[in-house]
Amino acid sequence: MTEMDKGIQLMQEGKLEEAAKYFTEAIDQHPGEPVHYINFGNLLLHMKDYERAERFYRKATELDEKAATAFYGLGNVFFEQDDFIQARDQYQKALSLGLEEADVYFMLGMACLYDEKFKFALPYLQRAAEMEPDDADVVFQYGLALAQTEQLAEAKDIFQQVLELEEEHSDAHYNLGVISLYQDNVDQALAHFNQALAIQPDHLLAGNGKTQIEKMLEENE
Template sequence: MGKMEEGIEYLKNQKFEDAAKAFTEAIDEDPGNPVGYINFGNLLLHLQDFERAKNFFEKAIELDENAMTAYYGLGNMYFEQEQFGKAQQNFEAALQKGLENGDVYFMLGMTLVQQDKSRFALPYLQRAAELNTEDVDAQFQYGLALAQSQQIDLAMDQMKEVLKLETEHSDAHYNLGVAHLYYADTDKALHHFDEALRIQPDHVLAGNGKEKVLEMLKQNNNENE
């Protein structure tokens, strides 16, 4: 096992000092290889040492302008600092350089969501959901983007997919409750709000949704008397 592989194993096991040592040795052995700098940048990003992480990612790009995972690392760094415009630019660059995985599509979608551009985020979140079929967050965020784009039926189908992966997903139940309320199906709406509250008793939005349904039912009963 080479120093690079050792460093990655140490990083996976959260042995950060050992990882730093291994990556440093890997860079010393092959200073022209951008991968060493990218791995060290990822370590620094994990430690939230953003300025030094930026330097390592930029060094990797200096060595290889097509180092797609360096752009992805920069995108994550800017996202962590809530600099969403710069994060978007780097995630887009990673895609343009050929990075094709669900994570980069997901993160690009989320940067757009954070900039109130849910409509533009939708195709990226859809692609992330297609590539990461077992990723609950990817499936949920795609469903949320569908709902925000007023594609209610598709959003409902997607939230049901989320519940297949994680039956105790309170936010998926809440969003299904909202969708059923949109169609004035109070019984199903109440069921999902109750489920959300069972899973997460302090779910404020579900609590508000339930109150709204109960008020509607009370009003309907009064009108029928």
């Protein structure tokens, strides 16, 4: 096991100080290797030390201007600080350099989604869902992008896929409830809101949806 491998394993185990020691030794021994700066950047990002993480990722790109994972790391630095425009730029750079991974497409889609660029988010989240069809969170976010671009029938199918992957996904039930309301199926909407609340009793949106439906039904009696 190399110093880098030891450091990565320690980081995954949550032993951050020990991981930092191994990454520092790796940099000292091989100061021209960008991967060691990327690993240290990942550690610093995990520790929410965004300023230093950015410096390490940028050092990696200085050593190798085609270090795609360094640009992905920079994207994460900006994303975590809610700078979604810069995050998108860095993720797109990583993609252009050949980092064809679901995580990159997913994070690029999320950066667009959080910046309310819903139509731009859609193809990236679709691609991520195609690459990770068993990841309920990835598939859910794709469904959310479909819903936010008013493709309700397609969104409904995707949220139902989410429930096949994870039966107790309260947000999927909530969104199916909203779609049911749009389709004038009040009983089905109420059922989904109730299921969301059974899974997550403090689900405020589902609770509000249920209250509004019950109020409407009382007024129509």
